[in-house]
Structures are given as C-alpha cells and as structure tokens.
Amino acid sequence: MKRTKKILCMCMAALLLAGCSAPAETSSKADGSSSSQASSQAVSSQAGEEPDPWAEAAADPWAAYPEQVVYTVGKQAPDASYSVLDGTEYEGDDEANNIRTRFYEKHLNAKMEVAFSAAAGEAYDQQVSMAIVSGEIPDIMMVTDRATLVQLAENDLIADLTEVYDATISDVTRDIYESYDNRPLKDATIDGKLMAIPGTCIDTGAEMLWLRQDWMDKLSLSAPKTMEDVEKILDAFVNQDPDGNGQNDTVGLALSNSIYGKYGSTVLYANNVFTACGAVPGQWYEKDGEVVYGSVQPEMKDGLKVLADWYAKGLIDPQMAVRNFDDSTALLVNGQCGAAFGPWWLANYAGQTHLVDANARWTPYVVPTGEDGKVTMFTNNPSENYLVVRKDFEHPELLVKMLNYTYDYTRFSEHKNDEECLEFEAPYDSAIYLRSLGPISVNLDYFDAINRAYDDITAYQAGEEVDTFPWVIQSAELAGAAMEKLESGQVADIGIYEMISYYGRCLAGEVLKENPVNVVYPVFFGVTASMQTKWESLSKLESETMLKIITGEQPLEHFDEFVSTWKSAGGDAITQEVVESIGE
Amino acid sequence: MITSKSFGSRAASAAVWAAVLGMACLCLLPLLNMVALSFSSSAAATGNLVGLVPVDFTAESYSRLITDQQFWRSFGISVLRVALGASLNVCLTVLTAYPLSKPKSRFPAQPVYMKIVLFAMLFSGGTIPTFLVVKNTGLLNSLFALILPTAVPIFNVIILMNFFKGTPEALEDAAIIDGAGQWQMLLKIFLPISLPALATVGLFSIVGHWNDYFQALLYIQSTENYPLQTYIQQLTVDLSTVTDPERLKELSRISGRTFNAAKIVASTVPLLCIYPFLQKYFVTGITIGSVKG
Structure with a gap:
C-alpha cells in the first residue's frame, strides 16, 4: 500500500510536468519516448531518486508499462457472436482476447479482463446499475447517460481525470475534441473536474x-x-x-x-x-x-x-x-x-x-x-457516452493512452498503414462490431467527419491519390460499383451495401455539401x-x-x-x- | 350423454366450435408468421412483405443457424438449466408441499409455516436486494444463479399441497396401520397417485426455466454463458429504443429478421416436443388440485 502511494505521488508529479511539455510532442511513438525521458529526468531531479519506470510510463501518451498491468472492464457485447470466426485464422478469439485487446496488450503491456459484458441497451445499463448498487465497479467502464455519470461522481466511485487527461492525451486526440469546441469535455466535467472521457457524437449534417x-x-x-x-x-x-x-x-x-x-x-x-x-x-x-x-x-x-x-x-x-x-x-x-x-x-x-x-x-x-x-x-448532445475509471484504480492514465492508440495511432499517425493498424481499424473484416471489441467502446471522430469522408470519396473516384481511411476507399468502391451497374441497367445485381454507399455517401454527401x-x-x-x-x-x-x-x-x-x-x-x-x- | 338434436342447439354448438377454433388459430398466427419469416428472403422481411406464406422461399437462415455455435451453446445451457432447475423445483415442491398438507392435528406448527410460505409468495425482496444476495453468495455468473434463487416455486407448492390434501385420509390411516413411515408414505402412496399434479408443476417449472430471459440479464455477466431465450432476446432489439446513432446505423444496415425468426422457431421446438406428452395431465392436474382444495 505504501509503495502504491509513493508511485501515485510520483505519477502526479510527473503528470504535472509532462502536461507542460505536451504541446511540443508529436503523435509519433519515437518522439513520445524522448519526451518521456525528459519527464523522467524531471521526476528524478524532483524526487532525488532513480527514475521510476512506472512514473515514466504513466506520463507518456504512448509508452508501455514496465510490468503487465491487468485491468477489468465493463463492456458492451457484440451483436454477432465470435463463432462467426470459426474456420478462419482467428478461431478461438473471444471477448477477452481479440484483435483489439491484443493490440493494447502489445503496445501498452496492459491486459484486459472482462468484469461484465452485456448487449448494448437495457441489458448493459442493467449491469451498470447493478455494479453501482453493489459498489464494485470495474476499473474501466462505459456509461451511456449523464445521469449515471453524475450518480457515480456523487458517490465518489470514479476518478478525477483532469490531470491525467492534460498530461497523457495526444495531439490528434486533443484536436478531435477541439473540433467540437471541447463541448464533450465540458459535458463530462462535474464541479470543475473532468470525471469521464466522453465519446463524441459527430455532426450528421442536415436531415x-x-x-x-x-x-x-x-x-x-x-x-x-x-x-x-x-x-x-x-x-x-x-x-x-x-x-x-x-x-x-x-x-x-x-x-x-x-x-x-x-x-x-x-x-x-x-x-x-x-x-x-x-x-x-x-x-x-x-x-x-x-x-x-x-x-x-x-x-x-x-x-x-x-x-x-x-x-x-x-x-x-x-x-x-x-x-x-x-x-x-x-x-x-x-x-x-x-x-x-x-x-x-x-x-x-x-x-x-x-x-x-x-x-x-x-x-x-x-x-x-x-x-x-x-x-x-x-445539433445533438456532442457527447454520446462516457468512459469512467474506478476511483482507486492505480493507472487512470491507461484509459487515455488507449484512446490515443485507438483514435490517433491507428488512424492518423505515420503507422496507420501498418498491417496491425489496418487490422485494428477493420477487425475481422467488420464481421464483429469494432467498438465492442475492447474497452474503448466510444466513438471519437472529427465533428465534420461526414464531410471529410465525402471529400475523400469524390477525390478517390476522380482518380486522385487520397490519404484516407480504408473504409472510405471501400465505400467509394462500393458506390462506384453501384453507379456502373445503374449505368448499364443491371439493377438487380446491385448489392445492398453498394446501393447504400451510393445513396448515403455520394448522393447525400453531395446534397449536404451544396446546401448550407x-x-x-x-x-x-x-x-x-x-x-x-x-x-x-x-x-x-x-x-x-x-x-x-x-x-x-x-x-x-x-x-x-x-x-x-x-x-x-x-x-x-x-x-x-x-x-x-x-x-x- | 344426452344430446339435443334441435336445430337451435346445433347452431349454437357450431358457433361455439367456430369461435373456439378461431381463437386457436389466432394463437397460431404469430407462430406461423415467424415460420414464414424464417423461410423468406431478407429484403422481403425488411419490407414487411411476409404474411403467413414465405416470400422468395429460402432455407438460408437455417443453414446459417446450424453453423451458429453460440446458438447451440446457449441451447445446451438452457437444456442443462431446465434439467437441473426443473428437477430441483419438483423435488423441493414435493418436500415442502407434503408436510404443509397435513392438518394441524398431525403437524401443530403447520399454520406458522404456512404463513411464512404465503408471506414469501406475496412479498419478495426486490431486484436489487436479490442481486446483492446472489452476488455475495458468489453465485454471480454461474448457472446456479438461475436455479437456486427460484428453487422453491411457492405457487407450485400450493397447487401440490391442495392436491395432497384432497387424497382420502383413509389411505394414510391404512398406511400407518401397515407400519409405513412418513417417507414411505410420501414415496409409495402420495407420489404415485399425484402424477397429474406432479406433471403440472413439472411443466410449469420446465416452461418457466426455458422461457425466462430476465434473470440471466441480471446474473450472467458474460454473453457467452447466456441461456437461449436471453440470447434471442438480445437479437430482437427494438430499434426505436436505441438512442446511440452509431449503433443504430450499424443495426439498420442488414436486417437479421429472417435469421432471428429461424432462431425463435428453433427455440420453440423442444417445448413443442414435451407439451403433447404432459398436456393430458396438465388440465386434470390443475382442476383436481384446486377444486378439491
């Protein structure tokens, strides 16, 4: 217990210092590690001790923990069952061990254990209320409404993430929140303290x-x-x-x-x-x-x-x-x-x-x-749902670090075209809903994500080189196939996804852009x-x-x-x- | 039996038959619709074009169902739950109902126990206290969480108790004279003559355990270990209650209505198999128990 307290103190110190240097960091892992050295020196000079690898890891948006950290999660279960993977190379994957959890484990040395999982909706909310009632919430958990978030905060069950957020958030992740003028963060703030990491609700454009x-x-x-x-x-x-x-x-x-x-x-x-x-x-x-x-x-x-x-x-x-x-x-x-x-x-x-x-x-x-x-x-409530951390969890920054990996490293960093990132972004060829795979079950995307996707799709269809997400290219190709078949009159052959992409991404995208x-x-x-x-x-x-x-x-x-x-x-x-x- | 042959009474009985048959058909309609849906194409199902006859007949849903391991896993869990749960239910029902059926002269404390039992039937602890008990006894996430909290179905106890009360006292006197103890009396006399009532309470327990989905939502924290009906309940989410646009978008892309219909149809098969064998007891059991009680 004493050791834990000590580590926590040092973490705090490191976090404060790292917070100051954060804007200078870039979203690449190499730079991340150099800044972690800087902050560890700061820690050692302050504490007058050897640098503590735990404090270093805690202060760095990207670094892995020196020893394996095990965290428990309350998560939403996928709509499809893992048995769809039978016969593929992924046979045997399950809620606790899948593409996304392995990814976090590899990069952060943190292993997930499932405290409970239930299908989104009534079943999941039921489990959350039961966890609150029994006073034992998992280390990381998603809650779907603000009332529950307030309840958790008032009962002192969840951790204040203000400092952790400032210290460990990566630039792109921060930028995403800023595209909403930080409204989701304000929404997750109670009594001046950031009590949750909010998921964002992107702008759907006009109906x-x-x-x-x-x-x-x-x-x-x-x-x-x-x-x-x-x-x-x-x-x-x-x-x-x-x-x-x-x-x-x-x-x-x-x-x-x-x-x-x-x-x-x-x-x-x-x-x-x-x-x-x-x-x-x-x-x-x-x-x-x-x-x-x-x-x-x-x-x-x-x-x-x-x-x-x-x-x-x-x-x-x-x-x-x-x-x-x-x-x-x-x-x-x-x-x-x-x-x-x-x-x-x-x-x-x-x-x-x-x-x-x-x-x-x-x-x-x-x-x-x-x-x-x-x-x-x-507009809608900019925050769709909230990820909370249990009050006494030793590594509250883990949540923010995983968020960085989920929405910065795999989507915007120079590593985004690595095999593992592509796999992370479209796990199991989308046979299982990606956000049900790991603890990060919230969506985080730029406010104008729909518009960005439309621009990329039209550029791709015009034959331009586009630096974008694989799913955008996929949508463009599906929509293109629909257009070709419409042209040649083979309407019966147009698949549902092809037509959906054509209507939703091309027709609607164009109309939305043209009509302010x-x-x-x-x-x-x-x-x-x-x-x-x-x-x-x-x-x-x-x-x-x-x-x-x-x-x-x-x-x-x-x-x-x-x-x-x-x-x-x-x-x-x-x-x-x-x-x-x-x-x- | 005396039957009147007048036109009026024939017409009346024809009308009664027609009405009863009509109602029976009404009960069948939803089931037939499910069967038709399960054999239809996906677009026809999403377009609400399926009535009682399949549209664009295809058995694809069933070939998918055969390979859906989670369905069979949940199916197995349900079967195990019914086997364990229903037999425990019946055992405890018999053991509770038998002493309670004795008059005060033979079992002086009977009124006290009866009041306790009745109280427990009318008032329950409520969802959250029950959850806490299950949690603190370490049952959470195990099959026993679905079996033990409902191990003594009091309604069934009362049905069986009334049935036992209805057996002639002379039988019991004769058995005592022949030197039978209480156990012998229960096993050799009361049980064999109570088969209709036992079939009734057994059926209640089987159907109850098979159809219950809610307890697993509370007590089972991993979807892999859901019993069948909970698994199916998860699939048939009412889209108008979903508020997360991301998820709604995902759910609305492809309708699983045909596949889900196939699962629902498959899940009713076991009960359809058991029902005919127990049904003849079912009706007599209930009336005998209650009328003579």
Missing part, C-alpha cells in the same frame, strides 16, 4: 427529405424547395398512383410516432418541418437571450398546423400512430411509400428498395426551407433535480399532445392548454433549474 426520384419523374414533378412544394409532391405521391399499379395504395410521408427528436439520430422525424417554422422542438436553446424549452414555444404551433393539415389531407401515413419503427421503415423498403425525412444514413433503408422494385431510385433533398431560403438544423444550413446549438442536455422526478410524465404529456393534435383528435388550440399544463406541472421549475445550471 433530408428522401423522395422516390422515379415517381417524381413519372409524375413530372420538379425538385422541391419550400413547404408548399413538399406538400404538392406528397399530394401527387398519394393521389396520382405513382407506382402505376392502378390502385390507390401508396402512402405519403412516413413519420415516426414520436414525430421529432434528437437531430439526425434516427430516421422518420419531422424536425425540419418544425425548424422551417422557427421552432426547435424538444431542445433547450437560447431564444431572444433567454433559455427556453423548444416544445412549448408558440412557433411549435405553426409546425403542428402544417403536419395536422397534411394528416387531414391524407398526405402522412394514416397509420403512423400505431406503426413501430420496423413497420414504418418497411414502407420505404417495400415501395409503398416514397417520402421520408432522415439523415444521410436513411440510405440503409432506401438502398434496399431496388431489390423489391427495380425501378426505384431515391434522391435526398435539403428541404423545406424557411424564410431565409435555408434549412435550419439543431443554419445551425442552432441547444445549450443544455443534462438532467436537473426536478427532472428526475417529473420529466418522464412531462415528456409523456408532450408526445401524446403532439400526436393527438397531428392526428386531429384534438384541435390545434389544444396546444395552448398543453403549454399551461406543462408549465404548472413542473416545467417552469425545471426551466428555472436549467437556467441556473447553465449559469454555473
């Missing part, structure tokens, strides 16, 4: 209205721009038999029954309809210098009016209220529906329609525009004290009211009543708390 181009051509419809144009197209899609089967069996706009929500995080939301009316649904944002909740602002009424009107005219899927997610997206795939809002990866569904109807072609449009001729989008949008940055994503008890019922009230107004069960005027109920049932108090917590 688009995806339309069946073949239907539009057939009905001689031109590209939409405003809300009226959209309405005209929906009307034609519903009433003019676009699929030409002589039956009135097409539906208009496919819409999720939650109507709006986190921007770009899922398909079938009508966020753009609301933002075109000046509303920012479901978000805390600054309006005329005041922080307000978007769903109770008067502008919402205009958006609801449009949707209720469309619904009454039959332009929205009449069964939207009772369809679940799979049922609604099925409409896009089976050719019943030719219009849906969604981010670039709505292509995952659109890219399957040609297998059911060979004529099907989708085109995304950035619409409907507001008064200034642009679409307005809002207004961006609203919501100001609060956390949970306040009153929210813990009241938010669930307020949210329920909100979503039920919206659905009732759109489906015509309640008149539009009901919105005002909803607003006053919302305010008196705790909304006002929560708004006050949100304002206060931003003020801090």
Whole structure:
C-alpha cells in the first residue's frame, strides 16, 4: 500500500510536468519516448531518486508499462457472436482476447479482463446499475447517460481525470475534441473536474427529405424547395398512383410516432418541418437571450398546423400512430411509400428498395426551407457516452493512452498503414462490431467527419491519390460499383451495401455539401433535480399532445392548454433549474 | 350423454366450435408468421412483405443457424438449466408441499409455516436486494444463479399441497396401520397417485426455466454463458429504443429478421416436443388440485 502511494505521488508529479511539455510532442511513438525521458529526468531531479519506470510510463501518451498491468472492464457485447470466426485464422478469439485487446496488450503491456459484458441497451445499463448498487465497479467502464455519470461522481466511485487527461492525451486526440469546441469535455466535467472521457457524437449534417426520384419523374414533378412544394409532391405521391399499379395504395410521408427528436439520430422525424417554422422542438436553446424549452414555444404551433393539415389531407401515413419503427421503415423498403425525412444514413433503408422494385431510385433533398431560403438544423448532445475509471484504480492514465492508440495511432499517425493498424481499424473484416471489441467502446471522430469522408470519396473516384481511411476507399468502391451497374441497367445485381454507399455517401454527401444550413446549438442536455422526478410524465404529456393534435383528435388550440399544463406541472421549475445550471 | 338434436342447439354448438377454433388459430398466427419469416428472403422481411406464406422461399437462415455455435451453446445451457432447475423445483415442491398438507392435528406448527410460505409468495425482496444476495453468495455468473434463487416455486407448492390434501385420509390411516413411515408414505402412496399434479408443476417449472430471459440479464455477466431465450432476446432489439446513432446505423444496415425468426422457431421446438406428452395431465392436474382444495 505504501509503495502504491509513493508511485501515485510520483505519477502526479510527473503528470504535472509532462502536461507542460505536451504541446511540443508529436503523435509519433519515437518522439513520445524522448519526451518521456525528459519527464523522467524531471521526476528524478524532483524526487532525488532513480527514475521510476512506472512514473515514466504513466506520463507518456504512448509508452508501455514496465510490468503487465491487468485491468477489468465493463463492456458492451457484440451483436454477432465470435463463432462467426470459426474456420478462419482467428478461431478461438473471444471477448477477452481479440484483435483489439491484443493490440493494447502489445503496445501498452496492459491486459484486459472482462468484469461484465452485456448487449448494448437495457441489458448493459442493467449491469451498470447493478455494479453501482453493489459498489464494485470495474476499473474501466462505459456509461451511456449523464445521469449515471453524475450518480457515480456523487458517490465518489470514479476518478478525477483532469490531470491525467492534460498530461497523457495526444495531439490528434486533443484536436478531435477541439473540433467540437471541447463541448464533450465540458459535458463530462462535474464541479470543475473532468470525471469521464466522453465519446463524441459527430455532426450528421442536415436531415433530408428522401423522395422516390422515379415517381417524381413519372409524375413530372420538379425538385422541391419550400413547404408548399413538399406538400404538392406528397399530394401527387398519394393521389396520382405513382407506382402505376392502378390502385390507390401508396402512402405519403412516413413519420415516426414520436414525430421529432434528437437531430439526425434516427430516421422518420419531422424536425425540419418544425425548424422551417422557427421552432426547435424538444431542445433547450437560447431564444431572444433567454433559455427556453423548444416544445412549448408558440412557433411549435405553426409546425403542428402544417403536419395536422397534411394528416387531414391524407398526405402522412394514416397509420403512423400505431406503426413501430420496423413497420414504418418497411414502407420505404417495400415501395409503398416514397417520402421520408432522415439523415444521410436513411440510405440503409432506401438502398434496399431496388431489390423489391427495380425501378426505384431515391434522391435526398435539403428541404423545406424557411424564410431565409435555408434549412435550419439543431445539433445533438456532442457527447454520446462516457468512459469512467474506478476511483482507486492505480493507472487512470491507461484509459487515455488507449484512446490515443485507438483514435490517433491507428488512424492518423505515420503507422496507420501498418498491417496491425489496418487490422485494428477493420477487425475481422467488420464481421464483429469494432467498438465492442475492447474497452474503448466510444466513438471519437472529427465533428465534420461526414464531410471529410465525402471529400475523400469524390477525390478517390476522380482518380486522385487520397490519404484516407480504408473504409472510405471501400465505400467509394462500393458506390462506384453501384453507379456502373445503374449505368448499364443491371439493377438487380446491385448489392445492398453498394446501393447504400451510393445513396448515403455520394448522393447525400453531395446534397449536404451544396446546401448550407443554419445551425442552432441547444445549450443544455443534462438532467436537473426536478427532472428526475417529473420529466418522464412531462415528456409523456408532450408526445401524446403532439400526436393527438397531428392526428386531429384534438384541435390545434389544444396546444395552448398543453403549454399551461406543462408549465404548472413542473416545467417552469425545471426551466428555472436549467437556467441556473447553465449559469454555473 | 344426452344430446339435443334441435336445430337451435346445433347452431349454437357450431358457433361455439367456430369461435373456439378461431381463437386457436389466432394463437397460431404469430407462430406461423415467424415460420414464414424464417423461410423468406431478407429484403422481403425488411419490407414487411411476409404474411403467413414465405416470400422468395429460402432455407438460408437455417443453414446459417446450424453453423451458429453460440446458438447451440446457449441451447445446451438452457437444456442443462431446465434439467437441473426443473428437477430441483419438483423435488423441493414435493418436500415442502407434503408436510404443509397435513392438518394441524398431525403437524401443530403447520399454520406458522404456512404463513411464512404465503408471506414469501406475496412479498419478495426486490431486484436489487436479490442481486446483492446472489452476488455475495458468489453465485454471480454461474448457472446456479438461475436455479437456486427460484428453487422453491411457492405457487407450485400450493397447487401440490391442495392436491395432497384432497387424497382420502383413509389411505394414510391404512398406511400407518401397515407400519409405513412418513417417507414411505410420501414415496409409495402420495407420489404415485399425484402424477397429474406432479406433471403440472413439472411443466410449469420446465416452461418457466426455458422461457425466462430476465434473470440471466441480471446474473450472467458474460454473453457467452447466456441461456437461449436471453440470447434471442438480445437479437430482437427494438430499434426505436436505441438512442446511440452509431449503433443504430450499424443495426439498420442488414436486417437479421429472417435469421432471428429461424432462431425463435428453433427455440420453440423442444417445448413443442414435451407439451403433447404432459398436456393430458396438465388440465386434470390443475382442476383436481384446486377444486378439491
């Protein structure tokens, strides 16, 4: 125990010093080791002892530990099981021993042990709560929401990573966070201390209205721009038999029954309809210098009016209220529906329609525009999830070092084309979800990653030398194959992935680049004290009211009543708390 | 049996038959849909085009299933769990129900034990305390975590106890006169005549253990050791509850609906095999136990 304390003290000293010299470091391993010598000298001169190899390793973003470190992890399990590897050279790999864990072990001399693993979602969150309840959390663990992070911090179960982060983060990793103006880090900071390493939520770009181009051509419809144009197209899609089967069996706009929500995080939301009316649904944002909740602002009424009107005219899927997610997206795939809002990866569904109807072609449009001729989008919580370190874990910097290797060394450093890095980036030919392989289950990428990928793909397709990720080249090639087959009319041979890459990366990428949008940055994503008890019922009230107004069960005027109920049932108090917590 | 031949009563019984058959079919529909899905092509499944007949017939899902080792591993774990868990359930049910079925005159403390048992049936410790007990007894992550906490199914105890109570007292008197002890009485007299009730509680235990997925979510910390239903539950995630866009993107790329349907169909086969053999006891067992109790 005494030895541990001593080491910890020395680590701290080394970290402080290394922190000062960090900006001078580059992201190559060779330079890393020279700077670690510098910091070790600093340690020895300060402590007046022999340099401690543990302190050296701790202070260096890249160095391996002198002896093997064993750490336990709570992690999300892959959706596919490791048995898909049977018969390949990787047979026998499992959760505790796979491409990524071996990589960390080789470079950092740190060995992972699985404390628990469960599938993402309810099962994983269940395990996390059980770990918290029993007071024994793994050395490194991912938590999926900020409320749990706060709970862990308040119960003093996790380590303060402020110094560790400053000392051990590599330049590129730091740069990635800076592309978000460090908003994820601020979000993971509690009482001025960085309590977690946040994963980032990249900018998905604007949500688009995806339309069946073949239907539009057939009905001689031109590209939409405003809300009226959209309405005209929906009307034609519903009433003019676009699929030409002589039956009135097409539906208009496919819409999720939650109507709006986190921007770009899922398909079938009508966020753009609301933002075109000046509303920012479901978000805390600054309006005329005041922080307000978007769903109770008067502008919402205009958006609801449009949707209720469309619904009454039959332009929205009449069964939207009772369809679940799979049922609604099925409409896009089976050719019943030719219009849906969604981010670039709505292509995952659109890219399957040609297998059911060979004529099907989708085109995304950035619409409907507001008064200034642009679409307005809002951003998401920049931090998607959080990695925490157990309070008394001896090597808290291990997490940051692994982050450096995951998102700097293998993706941006001069080593990125090494065999082991390529393998690390696309493990098992992507048969197993890569982020379920190791302890670093969060994503970290530049805010504008989608745009960067699009630029690289177009450059590659134009025959230029591109210095980019293997998966980008792969997408470019898949999309290229789709384009060739479209040209030569072999539509039935276009694979799902080929079509998805073509729609998502090429068509959507181009449209997103060509259409600049207004961006609203919501100001609060956390949970306040009153929210813990009241938010669930307020949210329920909100979503039920919206659905009732759109489906015509309640008149539009009901919105005002909803607003006053919302305010008196705790909304006002929560708004006050949100304002206060931003003020801090 | 006296049967009336009037038109009205025939019509009435025809209507009853039709209604009952209709309801039976309604119960079958979801299962048939699963079977149809499992034999359909992936695009047809994602497009919701599959009803009760497979679209673009293919058995690819099943050939994939045969090579899916985790499925068979989980299958094996489930079989082991049912074998151990259900037999333990039945043993303990019998051993608890037998003394409780004795009247107060023969077993003075019976009311006290009965109250304890009833209390435990109505009130449980709750998820978290139970989890802590399992954890601190070192059962976490082992098959026994799925077996021991539910070793005494009290509802079954009460069914069996009522059944035992219903056996004629004369039988017991005769056995005592012939010099039988309590063990002999239980093994040689009560058990053989209680086969219907035993089959009932046995079936409850088997179905319960086979279908339960939630306990493993709590107590098993490694997905490799999941029993079958937990494994399947993980596969059929409702996409609208997924909030992480990265993961949603990944999940939405390829629908595993046909493959998952094949797994669900395969997982029901063992129960379908057991059911017909136990079912004839099942109905009589339940009514005898409760009516005479």
